[in-house]
Amino acid sequence: MHAIEKILAKAAGKETVITGEIVNCKVDMAGINDLYLQTLRSFFEMGGKRVHDPSKVIVFLDHYAPASTITQADNQKQFREFCWDQGIDLLMDIDQGVCHQILADKGLSYPGEVLVVTDSHTTTHGAFGAFGTGVGATDLAIIMATGQLWFRVPEIIRINLEGKLPHGVFAKDVILHVIGKLGADYGVYKAVEFTGPVLKELSVSERMALCNMTTEMGAKTSYIQPDEITLNFLKDKVTREYEIFTTDPGYQYAAEHTFDVSDLNPQLAAPYSVDNVADISEFIGTPINQAFLGTCTGGRVEDLAIAAKILSGKKINPRTRFLVVPASKNVLLEAMAKGYMQTLVEAGATFVTPGCAACLGTHQGMLASGETCITSSSRNFPGRMGHSKAGIYVGSPAAVAAAALEGKIVDPSQYLD
Numbered sequence: 145m146h147a148i149e150k151i152l153a154k155a156a157g158k159e160t161v162i163t164g165e166i167v168n169c170k171v172d173m174a175g176i177n178d179l180y181l182q183t184l185r186s187f188f189e190m191g192g193k194r195v196h197d198p199s200k201v202i203v204f205l206d207h208y209a210p211a212s213t214i215t216q217a218d219n220q221k222q223f224r225e226f227c228w229d230q231g232i233d234l235l236m237d238i239d240q241g242v243c244h245q246i247l248a249d250k251g252l253s254y255p256g257e258v259l260v261v262t263d264s265h266t267t268t269h270g271a272f273g274a275f276g277t278g279v280g281a282t283d284l285a286i287i288m289a290t291g292q293l294w295f296r297v298p299e300i301i302r303i304n305l306e307g308k309l310p311h312g313v314f315a316k317d318v319i320l321h322v323i324g325k326l327g328a329d330y331g332v333y334k335a336v337e338f339t340g341p342v343l344k345e346l347s348v349s350e351r352m353a354l355c356n357m358t359t360e361m362g363a364k365t366s367y368i369q370p371d372e373i374t375l376n377f378l379k380d381k382v383t384r385e386y387e388i389f390t391t392d393p394g395y396q397y398a399a400e401h402t403f404d405v406s407d408l409n410p411q412l413a414a415p416y417s418v419d420n421v422a423d424i425s426e427f428i429g430t431p432i433n434q435a436f437l438g439t440c441t442g443g444r445v446e447d448l449a450i451a452a453k454i455l456s457g458k459k460i461n462p463r464t465r466f467l468v469v470p471a472s473k474n475v476l477l478e479a480m481a482k483g484y485m486q487t488l489v490e491a492g493a494t495f496v497t498p499g500c501a502a503c504l505g506t507h508q509g510m511l512a513s514g515e516t517c518i519t520s521s522s523r524n525f526p527g528r529m530g531h532s533k534a535g536i537y538v539g540s541p542a543a544v545a546a547a548a549l550e551g552k553i554v555d556p557s558q559y560l561d
Contacts, residue, residue, distance in 0.1 A: 196290055203236065351373075416524060
């Protein structure tokens with residue numbers, strides 16, 4: 145079996161599972177964000193009285209942080225009262241940040257875990273060797289009531305990354321290149337495993353960016369085999385026991401793809417699809433009205449450090465807005481301690497509350513008709529960050545910071561010497 149299959153087998157209390165099999169699994173952690181008040185309604189509509197295990201439920205007020213409408217404020221009020229009534233201690237209020245970064249910061253994401261959140265980018269947690277996946281409100285309500293959920297054992301695709309990353313090329317460029325080649329619907333309800341020597345060059349932060357974006361090719365979950373880099377990250381965060389699963393020799397993948405990144409240039413996904421990807425050189429000189437750095441895809445400490453390096457002692461273009469959204473409170477505090485925040489603010493950046501912000505498309509940085517944005521977040525569909533006639537380019541944090549500096553799309557490599 146593959147490591148992912150072993151995780152599901154253990155959670156289902158079975159010796160083995162096979163591709164396509166339906167299994168009922170115990171869920172180690174179930175997360176709800178403030179977009180999904182329907183989860184609470186469904187819980188009660190199905191006859192729920194008390195949550196099955198409050199210690200395995202976590203609530204994130206991250207998409208509307210802080211609330212910008214009366215409806216959002218009322219939704220968050222109901223979530224808070226539900227947590228207090230049900231004895232759910234893991235209430236992550238509006239100061240905490242994006243769900244996926246919070247889970248990593250607090251040691252709640254670990255190898256062998258079955259982690260389910262009402263957010264499609266829960267694939268992020270494959271970076272820790274967990275089975276992380278997103279579900280809707282009704283499925284999450286079932287977990288709250290029973291502690292379990294059914295899954296179909298997915299086909300598993302192997303993406304092997306060979307070569308050595310060139311100067312100025314990051315994990316975001318790699319995953320954009322992969323999505324551009326395979327397509328936005330290639331991995332629907334499949335698992336994506338990353339392997340190869342390039343992973344040894346990637347920090348946990350960069351691995352999280354890789355796994356996060358598998359959602360944009362339709363993946364059900366993702367996986368990176370835990371190694372020394374993983375364990376060094378976890379050692380001061382995860383205090384519980386966990387199991388690291390490995391794939392049996394000779395396991396047959398549903399498909400295998402190898403990408404040599406040695407000659408890869410910085411990439412951009414152009415409007416209006418995440419698989420509309422090309423070298424950044426094709427877009428050089430495109431005027432940028434807003435540069436957006438942050439959220440669960442590109443708002444970690446390393447991302448802010450890259451931006452600070454590019455903008456240190458400089459000023460952003462006077463016709464460009466630069467929004468910075470730390471992925472979590474911990475990220476914000478570390479960025480403050482290391483001086484990144486001051487550097488970016490002095491350069492002209494506007495800091496936004498840790499959370500989803502404009503990536504969600506409802507507040508904190510909306511785009512007007514005809515405006516163009518470059519973002520380190522995950523999506524560029526029409527209307528994703530505001531007006532449907534705004535254009536969104538998805539790129540690395542370096543590409544975002546360099547564009548903020550110049551007021552146009554540029555190759556960021558020249559600023560990273």
